[in-house]
Amino acid sequence: MPFFRRLLATTTAVGALVAAVPGAARADDAPLPLPLLAHAPFYPTTTVQPADRPLALKRDTRALDVSYTYQGTKRTLKDFLNRSSTLGFLVLRGDTVVNEQYFSGYDAGSRFNSWSVGKSITSAAIGAAVADGKIRSVDDPVTAYVPELRGTGYDGVKIRDVLHMASGHDYDETNYFDPTKGSTATMIRMVFGAKLADQAKEGGRKEQPGTRWNYDSMNTFVLGWVVRKATGKSLASYVQDRIWRPAGMESAMQMGRDYSGSEIAFCCYHATVRDFGRFGLLYLRDGKGPDGRPVLPASWVRDSVTSTEPYLQPGSLVPDKPDDPENDFGYGYQWWLGNGGQGDYSAIGILGQFVYVSPRDGVVIVKTSQDLNSAAHQAESLYAFRAVADAVAH
Numbered sequence: 001m002p003f004f005r006r007l008l009a010t011t012t013a014v015g016a017l018v019a020a021v022p023g024a025a026r027a028d029d030a031p032l033p034l035p036l037l038a039h040a041p042f043y044p045t046t047t048v049q050p051a052d053r054p055l056a057l058k059r060d061t062r063a064l065d066v067s068y069t070y071q072g073t074k075r076t077l078k079d080f081l082n083r084s085s086t087l088g089f090l091v092l093r094g095d096t097v098v099n100e101q102y103f104s105g106y107d108a109g110s111r112f113n114s115w116s117v118g119k120s121i122t123s124a125a126i127g128a129a130v131a132d133g134k135i136r137s138v139d140d141p142v143t144a145y146v147p148e149l150r151g152t153g154y155d156g157v158k159i160r161d162v163l164h165m166a167s168g169h170d171y172d173e174t175n176y177f178d179p180t181k182g183s184t185a186t187m188i189r190m191v192f193g194a195k196l197a198d199q200a201k202e203g204g205r206k207e208q209p210g211t212r213w214n215y216d217s218m219n220t221f222v223l224g225w226v227v228r229k230a231t232g233k234s235l236a237s238y239v240q241d242r243i244w245r246p247a248g249m250e251s252a253m254q255m256g257r258d259y260s261g262s263e264i265a266f267c268c269y270h271a272t273v274r275d276f277g278r279f280g281l282l283y284l285r286d287g288k289g290p291d292g293r294p295v296l297p298a299s300w301v302r303d304s305v306t307s308t309e310p311y312l313q314p315g316s317l318v319p320d321k322p323d324d325p326e327n328d329f330g331y332g333y334q335w336w337l338g339n340g341g342q343g344d345y346s347a348i349g350i351l352g353q354f355v356y357v358s359p360r361d362g363v364v365i366v367k368t369s370q371d372l373n374s375a376a377h378q379a380e381s382l383y384a385f386r387a388v389a390d391a392v393a394h
Contacts, residue, residue, distance in 0.1 A: 038113065038351050038370040039087075039110075039111070039112045039113045039270070039368070039370070040113075041113075041254060041256055041268070041270060042191065043190065043191065043256045043257065043258065043259075043264070043268065044256070044257050044258075044259065045254040045255060045256055045257065045268075045270065046234070046236040046254070046255045046257055046263070047252050047253070047254060047255075048236055048239060048240040048244050048252060048253040048254070048255050049240055049244070049245065049252055050244065050245065050249045050250055050251050050252055050253075050275075051244070051245045051246070051247070051248045051249055051250070051290075052245070053248070053290070054248050054249060054250035054278075054290075055095065055247070055248030055249075055250070055278050055281070055289075055290040056095070057092070057095055057096070057097050057274060057277075057278075058095055058096040058097065059096065059097045060093075060096050060097070060098060061097055061098060061099055061100065062098065062099065063099070064077055064091070064098075064099050064388060064391060064392075065077075066384075066387045066388050066391050067387065068383050068384055068386070068387035069383070070379075070380050070383045070384075071380075075380075075384070077384055077387065077388060080377075080380065080381075080384045081101070081103075081367075083377070084352050084367075084369055084371045084373070084374070084377045084381075085352065085369050085370050085371040085372070086101075086103055086352070086367060086368070086369050086371075087102065087103050087104055087106045087110075087112065087368045087369055087370060088101070088102050088103070088106055088110065088112060088273040088366065088367070088368040089101045089102075089273075089365075089366070089367050089368075090273045090274065090276075090277050090364075090365065090366040090367075091363065091364075091365050091388055091392060092277050092280070092281065092363065092364040092365075092366075093361075093362055093363055093392050093393065094281075094284075094362050095281060098392050099388075099392075100273075102273075106368075108272065108273065108274060109251075109272065110272065110273075111251075111253070111254060111270040111271055111272060112270065112271065112272070112273065112276075112353070112368040113267065113268060113269075113270055113349075113353070114267060114268065114269040114270070114271065114276070114347075114349055114353060115267045115268075115349030115350045115351060115353045116217070116220075116266065116267055116347075116348060116349035116350055116353070117269070117276065117347040117348065117349040117353045117354070117355055118220075118264075118265070118266065118267045118268060118269040118349070119217075119220045119265075119266055119267075119334040119347070119349075120279075120334050120335050120347035120355070121239065121243065121269055121279065121347075122220050122223050122224050122227070122235070122239075122265045122266070122334065123163060123220075123223065123304060123333045123334035123335070124239075124243050124279075124282075124296060124304075125223075125224070125227045125235060125238055125239050125242065125243060126138070126159065126163065126223055126226065126227060126333070127287075127296045127297065127300035127301075127304065127333075128238070128242040128243060128295070128296060129226075129227050129230050129231055129238070129242075130297075130300065131294075131296065131297050131300065132231070132242070134230040134231045135159065135226070135230050137159075138158065138159040138160040138163065139158050139159070139160055140158065140159055141155075141156045141157060141158055141159070142154050142157055142158075142159055142162060142222055142223075142225075142226055143155055143156060143157075145226045145229045145230045146222070146225050146226055146229050148197065148201070149200065149201065149222070152200070152201045152202075152203070152204075153167070153168070153169040153170055153203045153204045153205040153206075154167065154169060154200070154222055155205075156209075157169070157209045158209065158210065159223070159226060160210075161209040161210045162219045162222055162223055163219075163223065163332075163333040163334055164210075164213065164307070164309065164312060164331060164332070164333070165213050165214060165215050165216055165219055165331060165334075166209060166210050166211065166212060166213055166214070166309075166311070166312070167209055167214075167216065167219050167222075168205050168206055168207040168208055168209040168210075168211070168212075168214075169203050169204075169205065169206065169214075169216055169218060169219065170203040170204045170205065170206035171203050171214070171216040171217075171218050171219075173214075173215050173216055173217060176350060182217065183217035183218075183266065183267075186199055186217065186218065190258045190259075190264075193259055195258060195259075195260045195262065196221050196258045196260075196262050196264065197225065197260070197262055199218065200218055200221055200222055200225070203218065210309075211311065212311055213311050213312055213316075213317045213318075213331055215326075217266035217267070218266070219266075220265050220266035220334065221262075221264065221265045221266050223265065223334075224262075224263050224264075224265025224266075225262070225265075228262075228263075234261075234263065235255075235263040235265060236255045236257070236263055239255070242295070243279075243282075243295065246289045246293075246295040247278055247279060247281075247282045247289055247290075247295055248278055248289060248290040249271070249275045249278055249279075250272070250274060250275060250278070251271065251272045251274075251275055253269055253270060253271040253275065254269075254270040254271075255268065255269055255270070256268030256269075256270070267349065273366050273368060274366075276355050276366045276368075277355070277364050277366045279347075279355060280347075280355045280356070280357050280364035280365075280366065281364055282295060282296065283301050283304075283305070283345075283357050284357050284359060284362065284363075284364055286298040286301050286302075287300060287301045303332070303333060304332050304333035304334075304335055305332045305333075305335050305337060305343075305345040305357075306332060306337070307330055307331060307332050307337065312330050312331045312332070312337075313330045314327065314328060314329055314330045314337065314338075314339035314340075315327050315339070316330075317329065317330070317331060325375065325376065325378050325379035325380075326378070326379075328378075328379040328382055329346075329379075329382070332345065334347075335347060336348050338382055338386075339382070342358070342360060342386070343358075343359050343360055344356065344357060344358040344359070344360070344382075344385075344386065344389070345357055346381070346382070346385075348378060348381075350374055351369055351370055351371050351372070351374050352367065352368070352369025352370070352371030352374040352377060352381075353367070353368055353369065354366065354367040354381055354385070356381070356382075356385040356389075358385075358386070358389040358393075360389075360393075361389040361390065361392065361393035362393060363388070363389040363392055363393060365385050365388060365389070367381070
């Protein structure tokens with residue numbers, strides 16, 4: 001009975017982790033001390049190979065004595081990193097490491113779960129498939145590539161609207177501590193054997209597509225499914241060949257999948273802090289790889305991190321809750337856009353994962369964490385990172 005074998009294997013694996021049997025979280029497979037559950041895979045993974053000639057990072061490190069004001073209070077970077085349970089922190093000025101810190105026994109060889117930072121990587125795969133002519137246009141409906149979704153809440157929905165988290169799909173991801181809703185329920189059901197593809201078919205249509213932002217991890221699974229069907233490759237294979245290796249990644253990545261073999265896509269790209277930094281550099285450099293050749297079209301990068309739709313602008317994502325910290329951001333193609341017209345943007349994941357990019361300052365910042373209060377710290381991160389970028393650039 002495969003289901004019970006999977007259940008037993010999952011229970012045993014999680015139990016072993018809780019009992020402090022660490023592992024599989026470092027690129028060199030060396031053990032790590034607890035706590036590590038936030039970054040240890042509890043699902044099957046596929047190895048994504050790095051570049052033959054990785055992008056070399058120069059070093060000109062220095063301490064960062066940075067302060068900033070948030071909600072009328074002066075704060076420091078050191079305090080923010082401590083309060084938000086930081087595990088890894090990296091600041092790049094171009095391809096130069098300016099600051100790099102690790103905490104709680106982690107180091108540069110440790111792999112961290114992207115959580116929803118992975119949504120931005122899946123978005124990049126969509127961009128690559130458009131550039132390769134595998135996807136004709138983001139104005140095509142997802143059902144042109146995934147006919148299995150006909151008759152569901154995704155029937156006829158444009159890829160663009162799915163990228164914008166404006167699919168209209170009925171999915172409630174407002175409370176990660178509720179095991180019956182959103183991606184929490186999706187992941188629990190996945191561990192117990194429910195295929196993600198089957199779960200994607202379940203939700204109906206709540207709103208007209210392209211009219212309102214609603215953060216929905218199932219949208220990103222659907223984007224990964226579109227890539228798989230359009231290219232004829234697994235998402236892991238396509239990300240490896242079109243993103244990970246051409247962008248000059250140094251270490252192998254572990255990519256999570258469900259028990260039917262479908263990549264999770266909305267999270268669970270397990271990589272090093274430095275390689276997440278290299279992903280940020282790919283966007284900072286308008287889609288160019290280490291050799292100056294385009295990995296992604298510059299137009300895709302631009303479209304990914306700008307939005308003209310009113311409901312995607314800062315202050316409008318959650319209109320019925322004006323004080324919601326998500327309103328400090330706008331939204332693009334699975335990227336969070338900073339307020340105030342500064343042109344900065346972030347890939348953001350639950351528990352405090354960030355890849356922040358400031359084109360104006362030429363800076364990329366990576367932060368990995370195990371922050372149970374990450375929702376409260378999400379908006380503050382924007383002000384902390386801007387202060388760091390300003391200090392580094394001047």
